[in-house]
Amino acid sequence: MAHIAFDLSKLEPFVHDNELGEMQAMVTAADAELRQGTGAGSDFRDWLTLPKDYDKEEFARIKAAAKKIQSDSAVLVVIGIGGSYLGAKMAVDFLNDTFFNYLPADKRNAPQVFFAGNSVSADYVHDLINLIGDRDFSVNVISKSGTTTEPSIAFRIFKDMLVKKYGEAGAKERIYATTDKARGALKTEANAAGYESFIIPDGVGGRYSVLSAVGLLPIAASGANIDELMQGAADAQDAYTNPDLTKNEAYQYAALRNILYRKGYTTELLENYEPRLQYLAEWWKQLTGESEGKDQKGIYPSSANFSTDLHSLGQYIQEGQRTLMETVVMIDKPRTDVDVPTAKDDLDGLGYLQGKNMGFVNQKAFEGVVLAHTDGGVPNMSVHIPDTTPYTLGYLIYFFEVAIGISGYLNGINPFNQPGVEAYKTNMFALLGKPGFEKLGKELNARL
Numbered sequence: 250m251a252h253i254a255f256d257l258s259k260l261e262p263f264v265h266d267n268e269l270g271e272m273q274a275m276v277t278a279a280d281a282e283l284r285q286g287t288g289a290g291s292d293f294r295d296w297l298t299l300p301k302d303y304d305k306e307e308f309a310r311i312k313a314a315a316k317k318i319q320s321d322s323a324v325l326v327v328i329g330i331g332g333s334y335l336g337a338k339m340a341v342d343f344l345n346d347t348f349f350n351y352l353p354a355d356k357r358n359a360p361q362v363f364f365a366g367n368s369v370s371a372d373y374v375h376d377l378i379n380l381i382g383d384r385d386f387s388v389n390v391i392s393k394s395g396t397t398t399e400p401s402i403a404f405r406i407f408k409d410m411l412v413k414k415y416g417e418a419g420a421k422e423r424i425y426a427t428t429d430k431a432r433g434a435l436k437t438e439a440n441a442a443g444y445e446s447f448i449i450p451d452g453v454g455g456r457y458s459v460l461s462a463v464g465l466l467p468i469a470a471s472g473a474n475i476d477e478l479m480q481g482a483a484d485a486q487d488a489y490t491n492p493d494l495t496k497n498e499a500y501q502y503a504a505l506r507n508i509l510y511r512k513g514y515t516t517e518l519l520e521n522y523e524p525r526l527q528y529l530a531e532w533w534k535q536l537t538g539e540s541e542g543k544d545q546k547g548i549y550p551s552s553a554n555f556s557t558d559l560h561s562l563g564q565y566i567q568e569g570q571r572t573l574m575e576t577v578v579m580i581d582k583p584r585t586d587v588d589v590p591t592a593k594d595d596l597d598g599l600g601y602l603q604g605k606n607m608g609f610v611n612q613k614a615f616e617g618v619v620l621a622h623t624d625g626g627v628p629n630m631s632v633h634i635p636d637t638t639p640y641t642l643g644y645l646i647y648f649f650e651v652a653i654g655i656s657g658y659l660n661g662i663n664p665f666n667q668p669g670v671e672a673y674k675t676n677m678f679a680l681l682g683k684p685g686f687e688k689l690g691k692e693l694n695a696r697l
């Protein structure tokens with residue numbers, strides 16, 4: 250039995266009994282494309298076996314580097330964007346205290362973990378430098394291509410700061426580079442400077458890389474257990490191999506979101522009831538959006554954080570245009586619970602909740618919302634996770650990764666490329682005056 254549970258029971262008004270079964274032939278074909286490498290993008294499927302095939306020597310080096318960072322740094326600055334950022338951010342948030350970065354140092358036993366290079370905001374960098382102050386820090390710069398503009402700029406800035414603070418030799422001991430094994434400017438620089446380096450495997454694309462050094466070093470540095478994380482993913486790797494739709498819940502999710510998409514539910518909201526899970530959706534949005542949004546089709550991935558957004562987006566979800574479907578990630582057993590206190594009087598009218606705890610209220614909110622949104626015409630699927638341990642997160646990551654690989658093939662696209670991302674980059678380089686882009690620069694400037 251799978252460690253996490255996919256609940257499709259509330260889809261009844263939207264999907265007829267026979268429809269899932271009718272998808273079996275297509276799912277079997279998609280499974281063959283994915284597993285046998287006959288589909289488009291087959292060079293980027295190594296994440297499929299990564300939870301078991303990962304480089305054990307490098308894994309030990311990651312743990313040692315994490316320990317060193319914990320021993321000599323009050324802050325770890327993780328520099329990266331897209332797949333070189335979102336997985337680590339998602340996992341650090343998911344696995345740690347809600348206020349991890351705000352805790353006093355003795356209650357954290359790990360450095361604060363901040364992310365940079367995920368925008369070109371000067372204010373953000375300025376304020377982060379200000380926050381670090383004169384405290385000890387290290388940098389983990391992450392880029393598969395080694396040439397992405399945003400992290401390159403941030404790395405220059407924080408490297409400069411390290412060199413000024415610790416000298417060339419001291420800075421070198423505090424820079425960890427995670428990049429391609431051979432290509433890219435970051436690799437060239439890491440070799441030349443002698444930074445400790447970790448490799449993003451060739452066959453693992455950015456948005457599928459959280460279980461490589463890309464995610465593992467920041468996650469381990471935050472104090473979370475990466476052995477358990479990998480074990481959860483490895484068990485999920487075993488759990489989701491059967492192409493039989495009655496047996497494989499990740500494949501059910503893939504098939505059902507495509508059934509719904511073809512009926513006009515073109516936006517999927519990933520939802521949670523736990524603020525620490527906000528970045529799970531951000532990671533999932535890149536995984537799904539970059540994998541599936543191409544050839545002028547694909548489900549638009551969006552998200553909502555409940556119950557917060559029930560008081561803002563809730564109106565639209567309940568009664569707006571009927572193009573939404575929702576997938577809730579629900580934690581069955583929260584890490585902690587807080588009782589609703591007993592009050593002498595009942596001026597706030599909450600007497601009926603006395604003796605109950607917040608977990609119970611959250612659960613009832615979830616149940617009430619599922620029924621209300623279903624009644625309002627929003628198909629609802631739920632992924633129930635038992636807890637928020639590293640094991641469960643590893644399992645959940647693999648659930649979504651394999652589901653989206655299958656889902657992409659079901660919709661007839663290459664789930665493993667992202668050609669559309671280049672258009673803005675080319676324009677930006679031309680407008681910035683990068684050598685080689687002069688002609689386009691002139692054309693674009695004339696249009697502005």
Ligand SMILES: O=P(O)(O)OC[C@H]1O[C@H](O)[C@H](O)[C@@H](O)[C@@H]1O
Pocket residue numbers: 330331332333391392393394395396397400455456539667670
């Ligand atoms: O890791 P990097 O090569 O720096 O890439 C970071 C990100 O930026 C790109 O533009 C891609 O669209 C993403 O798939 C990638 O994750």
